[in-house]
Amino acid sequence: MEESAASSDLVRSGDIRATARLISMVEREDPSRLAALKALHAYVGNAHVVGITGPPGAGKSTLTDKIVSRLREQGRRVAVLAVDPSSPFTGGAILGDRIRMQRHATDDGVFIRSLATRGHLGGLSRAVSEASRVLDAAGYDFVIIETVGVGQSEVDIVRIADTVVLVSVPGLGDDIQAIKAGVMEIGDVFCVNKADKDGAERVVREIRSMLETAVLNGATTRFTPLYEARAALTRLDGGRASGGDRAPGAPSAAEGAAHHLAAAVPGHPNLEIPPVVATVAESGQGIHDLVDEILSHEASLVATGFLRSRREENLAWELGRGAAERVLSALEHDGRKESMSDLARAVLDKKIDYYDALETLERALTRS
Numbered sequence: 177m178e179e180s181a182a183s184s185d186l187v188r189s190g191d192i193r194a195t196a197r198l199i200s201m202v203e204r205e206d207p208s209r210l211a212a213l214k215a216l217h218a219y220v221g222n223a224h225v226v227g228i229t230g231p232p233g234a235g236k237s238t239l240t241d242k243i244v245s246r247l248r249e250q251g252r253r254v255a256v257l258a259v260d261p262s263s264p265f266t267g268g269a270i271l272g273d274r275i276r277m278q279r280h281a282t283d284d285g286v287f288i289r290s291l292a293t294r295g296h297l298g299g300l301s302r303a304v305s306e307a308s309r310v311l312d313a314a315g316y317d318f319v320i321i322e323t324v325g326v327g328q329s330e331v332d333i334v335r336i337a338d339t340v341v342l343v344s345v346p347g348l349g350d351d352i353q354a355i356k357a358g359v360m361e362i363g364d365v366f367c368v369n370k371a372d373k374d375g376a377e378r379v380v381r382e383i384r385s386m387l388e389t390a391v392l393n394g395a396t397t398r399f400t401p402l403y404e405a406r407a408a409l410t411r412l413d414g415g416r417a418s419g420g421d422r423a424p425g426a427p428s429a430a431e432g433a434a435h436h437l438a439a440a441v442p443g444h445p446n447l448e449i450p451p452v453v454a455t456v457a458e459s460g461q462g463i464h465d466l467v468d469e470i471l472s473h474e475a476s477l478v479a480t481g482f483l484r485s486r487r488e489e490n491l492a493w494e495l496g497r498g499a500a501e502r503v504l505s506a507l508e509h510d511g512r513k514e515s516m517s518d519l520a521r522a523v524l525d526k527k528i529d530y531y532d533a534l535e536t537l538e539r540a541l542t543r544s
């Protein structure tokens with residue numbers, strides 16, 4: 177206990193070694209990490225958590241490196257978590273990340289760390305949430321989480337990040353379909369990287385048109401409620417800001433001076449889609465715009481109160497997941513694994529049905 181109090185004090189003071197140590201405990205699922213996490217709880221909630229996600233090799237690490245530099249120019253402290261799902265596709269990627277981001281190694285305003293767990297399903301996702309809270313309490317203004325994959329990946333970045341940047345690239349072929357399938361629910365800011373390659377303009381157009389179609393069809397998107405709330409705020413302060421009929425997408429007083437490129441749907445001045453920013457991560461082209469968009473999204477979340485409601489939803493989801501894990505582990509311990517096998521046999525032998533079996537388990541749980 178004493179030790180965990182000391183360690184959480186060190187983390188709060190920004191001690192890099194104590195922070196790294198606690199994240200290692202998180203990674204190992206060391207039970208003694210919990211005391212330190214509890215002690216840090218009161219100091220969590222100030223960092224803005226940004227998820228950078230997209231297909232393997234899209235340039236996420238290169239982009240992250242440039243985003244870090246830009247945020248450092250603005251005096252912000254930045255932590256990066258590069259998530260390695262230990263999949264065969266990303267083998268060796270983390271080493272590359274280290275090299276790619278090495279130039280920040282001597283900057284004590286930057287913390288870079290890769291995360292991997294060899295544990296059970298869901299372990300990585302929990303480790304990311306916990307590590308992100310540690311970095312938040314350690315005083316970083318931004319926590320950037322790089323994850324591979326879109327939808328169905330083990331780390332559901334949408335449940336963790338305040339702002340999600342969805343990266344795509346030209347030349348993905350069929351993969352663009354995967355992006356299309358999940359795109360509306362995932363992205364707050366869209367980035368088309370490798371804009372130096374053929375076909376980048378077309379990808380930008382395709383994403384814009386997908387977004388426009390979704391908005392015109394009234395599809396449920398991640399961004400529409402935020403844009404509506406922001407428009408309502410703009411109307412409220414419209415008189416002061418610019419006569420009340422400012423073009424959609426222009427910065428409002430509510431967003432501060434944040435620049436943003438969110439565009440109106442052609443022919444529908446009241447409907448907006450999120451920004452789609454073309455970048456060349458290698459040269460840094462477009463990075464200023466991308467960072468401006470991230471900051472603008474953050475400002476909109478804060479001004480509308482959506483930051484709080486998004487975090488509330490995410491936390492409720494995380495609690496549900498945590499509860500499910502506890503229930504499962506309660507069922508698997510105390511000799512109940514046996515009874516699950518017994519029940520499974522009984523279902524296979526048609527003595528009871530699946531739903532009877534579930535009810536038996538539920539009764540067993542509520543008795544304890």
Ligand SMILES: Nc1nc2c(ncn2[C@@H]2O[C@H](COP(=O)(O)OP(=O)(O)OP(=O)(O)O)[C@@H](O)[C@H]2O)c(=O)[nH]1
Pocket residue numbers: 231232233234235236237238239266269272324369370371372373455456457458459
């Ligand atoms: N032509 C071009 N290449 C780029 C650009 N950005 C990154 N790359 C290259 O693309 C390759 C993959 O870049 P990474 O930053 O490692 O991509 P990643 O998305 O982090 O990859 P994983 O973490 O393995 O999924 C590297 O060789 C980069 O140098 C770009 O804008 N243009």
Ligand SMILES: [Mg+2]
Pocket residue numbers: 236237238269273322
């Ligand atoms: Mg990477």
